[in-house]
């Protein structure tokens with residue numbers, strides 16, 4: 001089994017521990033993003049928030065900010081070193097609105113080459129290496145720029161073994177993402193489809209799970225989109241059908257106001273899933289073995305690379 005590539009170096013899968021599969025630690029969004037709550041730029045705040053996460057039992061986060069949304073590998077390395085939380089960062093790009101200027105004039109192979117370099121050599125000259133590959137689609141469509149990123153992600157996956165982890169807009173296009181990646185030879189077991197709790201329909205989740213792909217239930221704590229009570233019902237239904245091992249949990253807390261460390265104690269923060277959501281899930285009947293499966297064993301199965 002290959003190792004998991006964190007911003008501080010490679011670790012064994014057994015050393016990973018409790019992991020959220022889709023979070024944001026530092027973001028410097030492009031100028032087109034005018035909502036300043038979306039900028040998460042404080043290393044001091046991130047260090048405090050990740051310390052709270054560690055105190056609650058959290059040990060690892062997949063940091064899903066790609067280059068076109070203001071990824072900051074050196075800051076992530078400093079925060080991981082200060083808190084002891086394993087951070088796995090991503091290569092790849094976001095949806096059309098963000099990726100188009102970066103990818104429009106380049107070939108699929110050029111994009112794949114950049115992804116492979118970021119995983120095997122490092123991001124720019126930082127020496128920090130990425131551990132997962134991100135690709136994204138827009139609402140109800142995969143644009144030509146996005147399709148290029150998906151095809152490049154598949155090729156980079158074949159070269160490295162890295163997990164392909166996606167953004168769906170409001171949960172749409174999940175099956176189309178899987179079909180596109182399959183057409184490039186990717187096994188669905190190596191895909192994590194993001195943001196499916198934006199489309200909280202059991203039939204849809206089941207159709208994704210039946211392909212073998214993994215499902216990101218990664219908006220936990222954002223009651224404005226969906227009450228957590230409904231997330232819990234869906235998780236219980238999926239577990240009852242035998243799909244618990246394909247569910248990945250996270251909060252995708254990509255706003256400063258979601259984190260207590262930025263001063264607003266109204267947000268869920270990184271402790272919410274561990275201190276509130278999982279106990280609630282347990283009360284509603286999911287046994288601790290299945291909870292451990294989702295939060296520890298599945299990340300340890302998905303994150304190892306195939307290259308040294």
Ligand SMILES: [Zn+2]
Pocket residue numbers: 022023024064252254
């Ligand atoms: Zn995200």
